[in-house]
Amino acid sequence: MPTRAEVLRELGLAPEWRLRRSATASASVGAPSANDRPAGDARPESSRLARIAALDWERFAADVDACTACGLCRTRHRSVPGVGDIHAQWMLIGEAPGAEEDARGEPFVGQAGRLLDNMLASLGMNRRENVYIANVLKCRPPGNRTPEPLEVEACRPYLERQVALIRPRLILALGKSAASLLLGTDASIASLRGRVHRFRDVPLVVTYHPAYLLRSLQDKAKAWEDLLLARRTLATVSSGALPGVDG
Ligand code: SF4
Numbered sequence: 001m002p003t004r005a006e007v008l009r010e011l012g013l014a015p016e017w018r019l020r021r022s023a024t025a026s027a028s029v030g031a032p033s034a035n036d037r038p039a040g041d042a043r044p045e046s047s048r049l050a051r052i053a054a055l056d057w058e059r060f061a062a063d064v065d066a067c068t069a070c071g072l073c074r075t076r077h078r079s080v081p082g083v084g085d086i087h088a089q090w091m092l093i094g095e096a097p098g099a100e101e102d103a104r105g106e107p108f109v110g111q112a113g114r115l116l117d118n119m120l121a122s123l124g125m126n127r128r129e130n131v132y133i134a135n136v137l138k139c140r141p142p143g144n145r146t147p148e149p150l151e152v153e154a155c156r157p158y159l160e161r162q163v164a165l166i167r168p169r170l171i172l173a174l175g176k177s178a179a180s181l182l183l184g185t186d187a188s189i190a191s192l193r194g195r196v197h198r199f200r201d202v203p204l205v206v207t208y209h210p211a212y213l214l215r216s217l218q219d220k221a222k223a224w225e226d227l228l229l230a231r232r233t234l235a236t237v238s239s240g241a242l243p244g245v246d247g
Contacts, residue, residue: 052157057086057165060158064138070154072139078105082134082162084127089234091168091202092116093159094209095177096137098144107133112210116174119210123227132166134159136181152181163200170234171202172226175209193226196233203237205230 048069055063064081067073080097083106100110108116108127117127125131137147137155163171173179176189182199183192183206192206207226208219 049157052161053164055161055165060161060165064158067138067158070139070148070151072137072141072151075142076139077102079138080105080107080135080140081138081158082132083107084132085130086132086166088130088132088166089169089238090125090131090172090230091163091166091170092131092133092172092174093178093182094133094135094174095181096135096144096147097140098211099140101135102140107135108210111214115210115214119223119227122224123231132162132168134162136178146177147181160200163202168202169237170230171199171204172230173199173204173206175212178209179206193222194229196229203233205233 061081065079080101097107098110101107120126120131127133136159137151138158141147173182179189179192180186183197189206197204205226208223213220213223
């Protein structure tokens with residue numbers, strides 16, 4: 001009786017694909033990811049990390065667009081790298097693209113995006129000047145489901161590179177998912193709001209996701225307070241007197 005490996009070899013399908021971590025298999029359905037390369041594959045994960053860490057803006061979007069590091073590459077229509085001023089002081093980070101973003105390749109372009117634009121306008125800003133908008137994930141999870149941990153890990157190097165390239169003075173985390181992913185906590189958004197945290201040494205303020213605000217008008221006033229905290233924090237950072245931070 002031939003072994004499975006022998007059959008695969010006979011069919012020309014060797015080397016055999018093996019998951020290194022079975023508990024995370026659900027995130028890697030589809031295209032091969034960093035964690036389910038063929039056994040014996042000589043490409044180390046570190047070469048991918050090194051490549052992404054060295055990306056410049058000219059190559060960034062194309063690299064994201066060609067990415068197959070998690071299964072979302074199979075279901076996306078377009079990747080959504082980010083939009084805005086690459087020299088911005090403000091960086092806004094959401095969770096993942098939705099249906100409209102997936103179709104257009106730009107983050108926050110639906111109803112929630114229009115609300116976000118209104119919020120920025122109330123501060124005298126717009127998404128093309130002094131603001132850069134990105135998501136933790138660059139490809140849409142099917143049905144807008146919650147991102148899997150492996151997908152977040154696979155995509156994290158791109159966000160890290162964006163932060164390194166932009167060097168924002170302030171990060172605004174939009175919604176609990178983005179805040180949780182950036183701060184590595186499962187704390188409620190209510191407990192994370194109203195304080196200044198840090199991500200990679202950059203002051204970070206947490207506020208509600210615009211899609212949530214569309215459903216919960218009563219929290220719009222709190223979101224306005226968060227924006228004012230963000231603006232005050234940026235002013236304090238710019239003056240050189242950084243406030244006490246958490247996280
Ligand atoms: Fe690559 Fe990120 Fe898209 Fe996954 S979500 S395929 S890691 S760009």
